Amino acid sequence: MAATQPFNDKTAYWDVPWEASYGYPQARKVGNEICISGQFNHDEDGNLVAPALLDSDGKPSDFSSMGEQMRCAYDNIAKLLALYGATLEDVVEETLYVLDMDAAFAVVGNVRKAAYGNERPQCASNIIGVSRLAQRAQLIEIVCKAVIGARND
Template identity: 35%
Template sequence: MTVQSREFAFGLPWEALYGYSQAVQAGDTLYISGQVSHDSAGAFVGAGDFELQVKTTLDNLDRVLEHFGARRDQIVETTVLVKDLREHFDAVARLHAAYCGDHRPTSTVMGVTDLALPDQLVEIGAVVRLDLTH
């Protein structure tokens, strides 16, 4: 059996520089790279403002979902990387729960020493099942 795949990128310079896609669909599974807090032109958003970074990162996750015609309730797993996790755990937990609503995907949250961009405090990736119905 052959599985078709397709990729998606925002067209930002670092995608080619690092050699990755924002998402790859393989069959009915969508693998979304860690999303970052940036605007549509690629400018970083929210230096020093953790909550704004999380909200903008989740907005970018929504942009990827929209491209594939996916919904939040089709997310089966999130991976959340947080710089200074002890300081930001309550905020990221609250914002993640609000984003997911009544849907409860699996999730791993990890404290990290550093992330790719100098002012970056959070990165959120996801796995989505496009054939999941509720």
């Protein structure tokens, strides 16, 4: 399933189970601003891409898939933005929530530059270490805000 706008052109969904159980859209447009809910390493069917290996307590034990998970999250953001005629170039602020700061810093520069297609992506960026994310095998989640037309400013 692809990202869709089943209720109106202001909100977007993946139609994955956690949207209904938590009760939220993946994106919401107000005026020329688009707020993107936390995106992570899932495909369009809700299956995790490059899930982290878990230890016996159900906690990630290997952070080597951080880059692949990050690329997937940026791909999901790009697909949602496209529903509104926007691109990653319209993103003005992002926050990355990561389980391991060292693993994130090892890949974030190259992954961000590739995703934005720019050596110096033109958006404010925050990176925050957290102890847990929604899916146990998830290492990163990215939230962002875009302004349609920002790429031309």
